[in-house]
Amino acid sequence: MRSEFARFAVLISLFGVLMCPKPMGLLAATGDDTLHGSVDEALVGAELLKLADSDGEVRRDAIQWLANSKVGRVGDALEAYRLGKLYFWQGKLVTATPVEGSGSKYLTLQDALTGQPIYQAEATLLDPLLVVAKADLKSLVASRKERPAVVDAVRVLALYAEDPAVRLNAVKKLGDLRNADYIDELEEVCNQDSNDQVIFRAKESVALLQLIDTKKDLTVRQHAAKELGEMASARAGPLIEDLLENENTDESLRKVCQQSLAQIESYQGVVRILGYIFSGLSLGSVLILMALGLAIVFGQMGVINMAHGELMMIGAYTTYEVQQAFGHSMPDNPVNEFFWVALVVSFFTTACVGLLMEKLIVRHLYGRPLETLLATWGVGLMLIQIVRIRYGDNIGVNSPTWLVGGVEVFQDFHLPYNRLFIIGLTVVCVAFVYLLLNHTKRGLLLRATVQNREIAATLGVNTQYEDGFTFAFGAGLAGIAGCGLTLIGGVTPDMGQNYIVDSFLVVVTGGVGEIAGVVCAGLGLGVLNKILEPMFSTIWGKVLILAFVVAFIQYRPAGLFPPKGRLADV
Amino acid sequence: MFDKADRILTLVRGALHKYAPGIAVACGISIPCFYLAGWITIDTVNMLGRYLALALVALSLDLVWGYTGMLCLCQSFFFALGGYAMGMYLAHHGGPEGIIDHAGWKIPACLYILFSDVEGALTPWFWKPFYFLPATIALGLFIPAFVASVIGFFVFRSRVRGVFFAVLTQAVTLAAWLVFCMNDMKLCGTNGLTRFDRLAGFPLNDEKTRLGLYIITLAALVLVYWLCWLIIKSRLGRVLVAIRDNETRLRFAGYKPYLFKMFVFSVSAMIAGLGGMLYAPQMGIFTPTNMEVRESILVVVWVAVGGRGTLGGAVAGTLLVNLLYNYLTSQHEFMGLVWKPDYWPFVLGSLFIIVVLFCPDGIATIWKRLTDVSKKSAPQSEGTR
Amino acid sequence: MNVARKPFVRPQELSRDGRLTSFLVYLEAVTVVFDGFKALDIDLFGVYHNELRVVIGPNGAGKTTMCDVISGKTRLTQGKLFWHGNDIGTVHDIAMSRMGVGRKFQTPSVFDSLTVFENLELAIPNRQRDLLRNLWGKTTADEEAKIRQLMDRVNLTKQSDLQARFLSHGQRQCLEISMLVLAEPDLLLVDEPAAGLSDEETALMADLLLELRGQHAIVVIEHDMDFVRRLDAGVTVLNEGKIMAEGYMEEIQANPEVVEAYLGR
Secondary structure (H helix, E strand, O other): OHHHHHHHHHHHHHHHHHHOOOOOOOOOOOOOOOOOOOOOHHHHHHHHHHHHOOOHHHHHHHHHHHHOOOOHHHHHHHHHHHHOOEEEEOOEEEEEEEOOOOOOOEEEEEEOOOOOEOEOOOOOOOOOEOEEEHHHOEEEOOOOOOHHHHHHHHHHHHHHOOOHHHHHHHHHHHHHOOOHHHHHHHHHHHHHOOOHHHHHHHHHHHHHHHHHOOOOOHHHHHHHHHHHHHHOOOOHHHHHHHHHHOOOOOHHHHHHHHHHHHHHHHHHHHHHHHHHHHHHHHHHHHHHHHHHHHHHHHHHHOOOOOOHHHHHHHHHHHHHHHHHHHOOEOOOEOOOOHHHHHHHHHHHHHHHHHHHHHHHOHHHHOOOHHHHHHHHHHHHHHHHHHHHHHHOOOEOOOOOHHHOOEEEEEOOEEEEHHHHHHHHHHHHHHHHHHHHHHHOHHHHHHHHHHHOHHHHHHOOOOHHHHHHHHHHHHHHHHHHHHHHHOOOOOEOOOHHHHHHHHHHHHHHHHOOOOHHHHHHHHHHHHHHHHHHHHHOOHHHHHHHHHHHHHHHHHHOOOOOOOOOHHHHHO | OHHHHHHHHHHHHHHHHHOHHHHHHHHHHHHHHHHHOOOOOHHHHHHHHHHHHHHHHHHHHHHHHHHOOOOOOOHHHHHHHHHHHHHHHHHHOOOOOOOEOOOOOEOOHHHHHHHOOOOOOOOOHHHHHHHOHHHHHHHHHHHHHHHHHHHHHHHHHOOOOHHHHHHHHHHHHHHHHHHHHOHHHOOOHHHOEOOOOEEOOEEOOOHHHHHHHHHHHHHHHHHHHHHHHHHHHOHHHHHHHHHHHHHHHHHHOOOOHHHHHHHHHHHHHHHHHHHHHHHHHHHOOEOHHHHOHHHHHHHHHHHHHHOOOOHHHHHHHHHHHHHHHHHHOOOEEEOOEEEOHHHHHHHHHHHHHHHHHHOOOOHHHHHHHHHOOOHHHOOOOOOOO | OOOOOOOOOOHHHOOHHHHHHHEEEEEEEEEEEEOOEEEEEEEEEEEEOOOEEEEEOOOOOOHHHHHHHHHOOOOOOEEEEEEOOEEOOOOOHHHHHHHOEEEEOOOOOOOOOOEHHHHHHHHOOOOOOOHHHHHHOOOOHHHHHHHHHHHHHOOOHHHOOOEHHHOOHHHHHHHHHHHHHHOOOOEEEEEOOOOOOOHHHHHHHHHHHHHHEOOEEEEEEOOOHHHHHHHOOEEEEEEOOEEEEEEOHHHHHHOHHHHHHHHOO
16 A cells, blocks of 8 residues: 555655746736726727728828827737728717627727726616617728738737737747838837747747848848747748758858757757647546546445446536536636536436446446446446437537636747646545545445455445445546546537547556556556657557557556455456 | 146247257248348348347357357457458459559558558558458458467466456457557558458449348358367366366366367457458448457457357357347437436446346256256255255 | 374474475465455465365455465465476466366356256367367266266256356355266365255255265365264364364364363463
8 A cells, every 4th residue: 555655755856846937037927017008098998999081091091190100009909990890970980799689780899009998977776888770880990901010010010019928929930921111010029029929939930031032131030040940840840841951041150050959959859758748638638537537446345337438428518518508608708607516416416327227237237347337338338329319410619718828938848728627627626635635534335345245244334325425436437537538529419439449448557446557557558548649640559559558468467456366257 | 728738838948948949940041031122121021130240259259168168358459350351352343443553453442541652652561361251251360379379388387367357358359459559560540441342343332242241241250159169068168167166176186278279369369360251341430449348348248248158149149139239329219218328338337247147147048947848957965954 | 983094194293395295286475465464374285186175264264365375366475386396376267277187166156047958068178278279169978977877866857957157155165076977187275065955955055065075185274063074074173374283173173272272261
């Protein structure tokens, strides 16, 4: 027992070390204040109003002026203009949101420049927003001729947006466009922006644009290449490769490029490997989460639950129902609390289903593992069909907002929040199960029932209750897994089928009934899968994993942590 | 008077029990007769032919599971190996599409469709033996047996049993399915083998051919049934039962169970392959769907419903469940209640559960109770406690 | 019972060569460790050719483990196992049984779906290796006679065509032992033969074992002291994995350590 715990602890600390960010540029997207426009707002407002002018030339001049205004919000207004979502109403430029239930006939208004909602003249507490009929609004749309200028302006103005994430995107995009015209704007961003990440990417974009500009001075280009090498810029990689292949590239430039490429590739190589490891951990944690419930039921009761995948699916659909109940939808109406509630509700719903299964069916098949396999498969079939009839074949579950996107732990190494959350969830679940089984009275009763049913019964343990509890608990864990899986995958009636074989393999490889075994096997198989995937294709990778497990079972037929002694004859 | 009626009933029951196989064969033969008399269509004959081919697979599982006690979930894989063998033969000789490649071989139509834009495509080397019918039949029997021996050698030697074995075979089937679905493998990917036209010169659409196929399948089933019966009745059969009952004791009696397991596993794979070979021409298409894990579990249901550990039960179960499926997957109305084909999974699922909970030995026990009039079934030993 | 019997010679009293020659099976410095727990820790243990020996001891003393080691079911962690004087190291169960060790388990272990006759038929030696012979071959008249003889001996002739699952507990024990005897082993390991038997059946079992003595070496694990006394054989007492005492029943019963640990005052 102690040795297993030690193994477990080592694994967790390894994981922690891996998550520790490298000192090289720890950059998290922090909210910073914006680059204030150097022009006063009233002037901007006046120019913006010119978009409503009927004269095309006036509009064009306005657009040009606005492009140089360096006010971020102007970009939003212009984007609305491009999409036809800008309106002229009572001498003001506004954007509009439809009132719910009115079928877009009635709308509430926001100021186009400031984004502030427009209130009624005599605002009441209940209903402060001004509601206007669509017919009263005059829609403004950018004409075909104006569109390129507007798009251009939006791009440039994004550099001055309030949200650093938007600026970051803009900076990257301008570099990718390979249009040298933007170099000046980008350099200004380098000098004046307050967010380190934005500055970094801006510098990268500038260097990229300088490098590919064949008209530029050679020393400038060499300097750019060198800088890109030091930055280990991933974006520069293909560009530099192209340059090296091009015969016309100057020799001195070529040397610098080669050096930079080497730097880039070594860094990106490390990032790539870390990426695989993280994917492996992520996949491993998913496998563990799924296999945990299964291992408990199988290990503690000797029952094979082929409906485990379907229980997971029910957890996912429960999450959907909770989402609908809360009215959460992205991106319009996020109600993020639904997710925590969904976790809890999924657990209890699937636990109930599991309890029902146990009482009606599994209880009567105690000691006959192959029969339980068949009976539970039958239950699974029915569950799939029930869900399919009720919900159809595909529904959408949206993640809560705080799980969208990711954190750039260090340069180019992104860790998506949803996968991090699942890893965290797995750790919590495993710890909980371990503590429950080994450090609580409930767990003790459970283990007693499993190890020697008759004696436990004579000691007053209600073995039937324990069985029900175990099965329900295992089912509940499946429900949590299902809830977690909605974050990373589609929700369909037969999603369970995709995971059931993998879960079994994890349980079988890890050793029946051993939590530590499940953890090791899950992580191992996950990482192995992700390492094999890029080497061979996804499918061959999977085939190899299956072959590996088959081979592994030859070598250790009872798994990584086999049950020893008299119990081994199950 | 009742006494006489009772005696007649006993006679009938006894006759049913004793001549059950004969009666079954007679029923089988009567089908073509009904067809020739015009009472049933050729489609029904064809459907029954397919179900008989599936019954072969059920027999193969019964050997491995019913008698030797190993739940094997890869029968559909062996079935598919045979099916693909015959399918490749049929694909060679079928379909108008396809060109003659550089080596002078006509690329099979279904393969050509997938690779029609590839320059210089050649018929893959492993397709070539299946051009000839004798080679196809031989390979269709040999390949499953070979694969089974290889799997069996590794798995049985390391004493993998019970649940682990089931999960392992499930994994093997899944891996095989993944591989066969890939286009790169030049086995027509998820489209499967199609464009079947002729078998040994006989057009597959022709009614006579289909009737002939039915008769061949029936004959094959009878032959295989007889072979299985021989195996079961021999000492080897008893060793298999001993493996199921108490493998440890058998080991301590000096036997090497893995030899016997390998043998029965290979034989069952061969039978399943034969089933596949007979199924392919009667179905007209063979795809990777036929080797999904789900199909393997279906075979288990057939055997479980019919009665595992009894050869006749396996066949009966297959026919029963498949006929039920056929009937229940078309739209019906029962006294105003609309039955939709959608509801079939509920029937199947409940079938699983009911059979397992209430008649673990299948309908064969019911049959036995109805027909077994001998006094041997009740044990009358002395000194019983 | 007046039996002119030889005095019990303990292994310590023999030279090493003597041990190797006179013992059929001989354990030397054998330990078996399960996950940190020492199940067996034997310095010297041996069974003479054709001897009937009884092994007793409290629960968990290691009696079944010792049988597991001798029959090849469990590997010894340390030490040596000698068979006919040869160091056989770690041999697995199939090989051990082919070498001549027969094992009867604590719970009667026969083939339930086969008849009594078929059970015995499987136990006939020299058939096990050949796959095909099992497929084609039939039982010879000779072999059949042997089977019938054995069935007679254990009063199972009437049940010859009855499936083993319908036999009583005692009958199953007898069947199992006959299966072992049929294989003509050098050593029989019999784990609790008297468990769950009626008085008549116990007497029958004791007689059977006494008959077999002299033709095979037999090691009997038992708890029933009357049964042990009836067998009138050398006794080895195991306690906590170690051999506590060896000798005939009278000496054992007089040994204060044994009395304290096992027999009770």
